[in-house]
Amino acid sequence: GIDANIDALEAMKAGSLLGTVLNDRKSQSIAILNVMKAVNAGTDITEDVVGVKCTVDGHYVWVPYVIVDNSNLDDTIALMKSIAK
Secondary structure: OOOOOHHHHHHHHHHHOOOOEOOOOHHHHHHHHHHHHHHHHHOOOOOHHHHOOOOEEEEEEOOOOEEOOOOOHHHHHHHHHHHHH
8 A cells, every 4th residue: 555544554453454545744744844944055965955865866856655564654644533533
């Protein structure tokens, strides 16, 4: 599955889906704000400046998906339910 939506997470909990990935909007938001601050200050965009796990490639900043499996399933369910409110 993709996007770790509630249906996918519940399917994982029930054992009918092996895994999904979370499009990490929190890290993406942090990256966007830090890049905007750096551009405003005239600072080069580097992984350290972005402030989250990422890859900086020319004009692109790639923030990776987070693999969701049994090790972080409950935390991801809690996160997604808190966002859905």
